[in-house]
Amino acid sequence: MKNIISIGWNSWLKQRKESVLLFDSIAAASEIALMLNSQWDGCNGVIIAKCDEVAVNTAAKLLEATWCYEGASKAVLNRVTTDEVLRRYAMGERNFINANLKCAVLASMKLSEINLSYALLSWANLSQANLSKADLTAADLSQANLNGADLSKAYLMRTNLTKANLQKASLRGANLSRANLSEVNLTDADLTGANLSLADLRGAKFHFCNLSGVNLTDAKLIESDLDFALQ
The missing domain is CATH 3.30.70 (Alpha-Beta Plaits)
Structure with missing residues (x-):
């Protein structure tokens, strides 16, 4: 005792x-x-x-x-407004590392080649946004809405996409190595030629998802989930 x-x-x-x-x-x-x-x-x-x-x-x-x-009164991550991002992007700036854009609405925006590595984008609305060749390395996109977004050739290494909506999104040639895609919705998404090595895909929805030429080396997944994918 x-x-x-x-x-x-x-x-x-x-x-x-x-x-x-x-x-x-x-x-x-x-x-x-x-x-x-x-x-x-x-x-x-x-x-x-x-x-x-x-x-x-x-x-x-x-x-x-x-x-x-944690719990201290002072905030340590400064909030960046959507208007500020769009204004600075229009002026030619592409570097928004560490930006706090939690719950931001950037639907249908043209943000190709933007650098949002390590950014906080959980719950953000990025549906139909152009994020081709964007750098989203280690960003937090958990539960973000990326329905129909263009993420072709984007850098998403170690990115947190847990429970994100990637339905009908284009991820052609994207690098998702070591990304967390658990419980993500990839219905009708196009991942042709994407790198998903060492990614966590457990619980992901692959219904009619194009996985042609995808690298799944050492990825964590439930193989039966792939039965509904296009390969």
């Missing part, structure tokens, strides 16, 4: 020591997680077993980043 109590107590203490740190840059959070041998949450958070503020401040200073503990 004493051993059981001791194990439970030690487990509780271990959980209490964990801290979640938030950074003003998704890229910085990813880098600092590696530097401090901690866990990156895929966005701007780092889960650290025991926070050494000196080490964190040193790493943050090297990357010119600011940080706070």
Whole structure:
């Protein structure tokens, strides 16, 4: 009985020591997680077993980043408005790394070759948008609406597309290596020549999806789901 109590107590203490740190840059959070041998949450958070503020401040200073503990009053990811993105894009700017565009409405917009790597785009409406050759590396597009979007030759390595709607989307020649596509809707989508190596495709809907020439090397998937795809 004493051993059981001791194990439970030690487990509780271990959980209490964990801290979640938030950074003003998704890229910085990813880098600092590696530097401090901690866990990156895929966005701007780092889960650290025991926070050494000196080490964190040193790493943050090297990357010119600011940080706070989760739950602190100050926000660390600045919100970018849709109008600002469109204005800057029209002026020739393509670099929007780390942009916070959660729930943004960018439907039918022409944004080819835009750099939205590490951007927060969960729940965003990008239906019918032109994102051909866009860089969406490690971006968060979970539950985003990409119905009919043009993502041909886009860079989507390590991108989070969990439960996203990619129905009728064009992903011809896109690089989705290591992307998370679990429970994504790919009905009628065109993935001709796409790279899905090491991608997580468990629970994805492939109804009438064109998978001609797709690289599925070491991808995580339920093979029976492919029965409805066009190959």
